[in-house]
Amino acid sequence: MTSRELAEALKVTPHAVQECMRDRHGTDVHVGGYARVAAHSTRVNRWKLGAGPDAPLPHRKTKNEVNREYSRRMRKDPEYCARQNQLARLRYAEKTGKLIRSDSAFQWMQHAPQHDPQPLQAEDWRDAMPRSAAFFPRAGLGLLSGTTPNHTTP
Structure with missing residues (x-):
């Protein structure tokens, strides 16, 4: 039996079985053959009671x-x-040189631009500025001169 099969039968851990088999190898038990536990795994020892020569290792594939x-x-x-x-x-x-690779920049250029119907001009920006922004320097001077502000600080 393999170490795992012995462990399940004896209700102990596989590690305990392996330790015991290693201590008794050559005197009380020997390797009677080999088994695969999974499709692509290495072969594990099948233990056999009694002293004797171990089974030869199976041929390793090239x-x-x-x-x-x-x-x-x-x-x-x-x-x-x-x-x-x-x-x-x-x-x-x-x-053959027939590959046209579409990178991210090429894909970006292929999309239709999402713009307003009329592009903005420089004079449009001046009209879009808020009128209150021109008065900010005077309000800032009032704050720096020490006059009482209209708001309370916490």
Whole structure:
């Protein structure tokens, strides 16, 4: 059994089982085989009672074998294929010079401007100024000269 299976059967933690197996490895227990606990995980020890030689480690896959299996799995995934085809089309368009990239400045220029029907002129700005703003310097002089203000301070 694996350490996790033993822990569930004995109602203890897997770590406690692993510590115990490590202490008794070679004398009371040995590795009888290996098991996968998940699809893409490393193999875990399957412990066997009694002394004896450990089971030989399984053959490790080469990078080429792992990559080949991954490519076969991905070729069956339609979303992955669509992404790869889109990237290939983009690279081909860049290579042949047929790619017109629309950046943010280009998109901004394509939008219709949102202006008033008549653009404002310089004399319009002078008319838009409030009349009371011209009297502010005199009001400011009154505040600086020490006269009593019309408002109360807290």
